[in-house]
Amino acid sequence: MSERVWTAGVIVIGDEILSGRTQDRNVAQIGIWLNVQGIRLREVRVVADDEAAIVEAVNILRARYDYLFTTGGIGPTHDDITVDAIAAALGVPVVVHPQARAILEGYYAARGGLNPARLRMARVPQGAELIPNSSSGAPGIRFDNIYIMAGVPHITAGMLAELTGTLEGGAPLLSRTLGTRAPESEIADLLRETEKAHEGCQIGSYPFFREGMVGANFVVRATDQARLNACADALKAGLEAAGYAVTEGGI
Amino acid sequence: MSERVWTAGVIVIGDEILSGRTQDRNVAQIGIWLNVQGIRLREVRVVADDEAAIVEAVNILRARYDYLFTTGGIGPTHDDITVDAIAAALGVPVVVHPQARAILEGYYAARGGLNPARLRMARVPQGAELIPNSSSGAPGIRFDNIYIMAGVPHITAGMLAELTGTLEGGAPLLSRTLGTRAPESEIADLLRETEKAHEGCQIGSYPFFREGMVGANFVVRATDQARLNACADALKAGLEAAGYAVTEGGI
Known part of the structure; x- marks a missing residue:
């Protein structure tokens, strides 16, 4: 009798990984964490900060595996296009999530206040839920089986800790x-x-x-x-x- | 007037990268090296030691980019299936390359001699050329625009050094x-x-x-x-x- 095997894909989003400027550390930490959840990481794609590339990878991997994790591109600057690209892949609009806005208002109250760039980090594909960020304010995002995480490894580590035990999985390897x-x-x-x-x-x-x-x-x-x-x-x-x-x- | 931009993809082959056991270091070193050659790394895929997964990634990326590099899975053991999978993707048989065999005979002469496992490392897709390996005997392999490199980062570094200046590229970024x-x-x-x-x-x-x-x-x-x-x-x-x-x- 063969067991149900739960699977995941990861998309690493960022020109800095492809140029070699930044050494990725998220694949290994997500792979180890998934295994403890009883989920096998089956495939990783690293793509540029380019909407068409992100859309293609998201639509293939979210259909192919039980779970899809993305890292990178959810910050406040012009090169952070992950939320827009994933919303485009899903065919839903981008909206400001009221709870994310409230979190950012609290976080930035003593750090100069919320400005338009910081408010960008409250934007989510319509219908999404938040993943708590224990270290720097801006939350991660969940939409169906897609988990949108930070590029900075220790922030993603905190988000994974929040998610521990919440994903259905099988027997750990x-x-x-x-x-x-x-x-x-x-x-x-x-x-x-x-x-x-x-x-x-x-x-x-x-x-x-x-x-x-x-x-x-x-x-x-x-x-x-x-x-x-x-x-x-x-x-x-x-x-x-x-x-x-x-x-x-x-x- | 826009310049011709030369592009590359990388496929990292290995269960150990997906499980998080091994931290990949080849993507960053290949990305940096490609840039010096005037070639942009556009996409990376990490796939398991699984023939179907390797075939799919090879056939998509070798057509999509000017160059395709693979790392991993060219050693002597049963889980090293890269050469067979790439030959299957190309639709050519696997043959023993006489020069590779001679290199391995020389390398292993003082190390116990060539055995069937070591001879596996002389196998190439029919029609391939060799990429010299300055550190450990078994050569890398080139077939058309595909460059098949080792998984161990310092061995791949030596192969990249051998290839420096041999790939046509554009202006470095x-x-x-x-x-x-x-x-x-x-x-x-x-x-x-x-x-x-x-x-x-x-x-x-x-x-x-x-x-x-x-x-x-x-x-x-x-x-x-x-x-x-x-x-x-x-x-x-x-x-x-x-x-x-x-x-x-x-x-």
Whole structure:
């Protein structure tokens, strides 16, 4: 009997990620958080601050996955076009959300007051709900299965914390990591055969080259703890039989 | 007269990026490198180690952009399926490239010899050329406008260095960064109007919240140095007139 697997996509919006000026950190934090919610991140797209590009990605990914998260482009400046683009994708107008306006009035009361640029951050696709922002006033936005988050990673981290436990998901993917100094090319057969012998388990192989040492971390993943351990234990025994010391948790 | 703009897409292949286990570093380094070649990175997709997902992304992006780069999935283990998936997307068979085999034989001569797993790294879509790998033996692969690179960032860095100057491109996008302690929401009008007054220039606004301080870096981009400086100088003067100290190069 196969379980329902819940899935998500992420769209990272921003010229600064594509130019290499800014190192994205949201994909990894959202991927880790989704897994704890029992949801698998299946696909990420990074697109420019360009309405047509955002609309295309939003309409494909919101239909393809159970959940869609976007990051970036919800600030107060002219290059922040995410809300307008998502509203265009949805075919709904953009409106000022009264609660978002009230939040921003409170937040900016001691910071020079609400001006037109700041009020932009109260704009939402009509029918949307807010996602609380514990660190900087301007809220995130939810519309159906779309979660519109900030570009600044610690603000998105706070929004994810607010959402924890509120999304329907399945069984979280469990994992166990085994590190060795083995070149992965010497134990490729063992990896493939161990995975094949353990239904419901996947083994990922992640080589590293550090301080002149060659090695690899093997990550065994499964939703069932007993199956996970049976597979990881078999892999560990196989690595040790081949003469490699194994470090639980990885190197 | 508008210049020809050369474009690229990137596909990052790997479950470990989607799970959040591994922080991608290839998008930023490829984006920066492309810009120096006069090529704009327009779109990135991160997909799982899944043939159908790779085929779909490859066939869309190789047609949409002048160049397509992929990272990841070209190692020796069972989860490395990039070459097979790209060959399937191209409709060509996978063959052992004789020069790649010779490179691997040399590299592994003092490392236990070539075994079937290591020989997997000599497999290419039929008709492909090799991209030299200065750090670990197994080469990258070029087929038409597709550049198949490693997942390990320093190996991809070496492959990019080998490719420097070999891709046809246009004018590199120049940039100047101005940092201030201004909340971006206080100077949004200035940004929009300065951009509008300077044709061929874009201004990106990147807020930060560090050590309790609010501020933003403004990145002015243009292909023409004189236009870039005119726009950045006007923005700097506007920021200073509004009472904000400006740090050239950003904060």
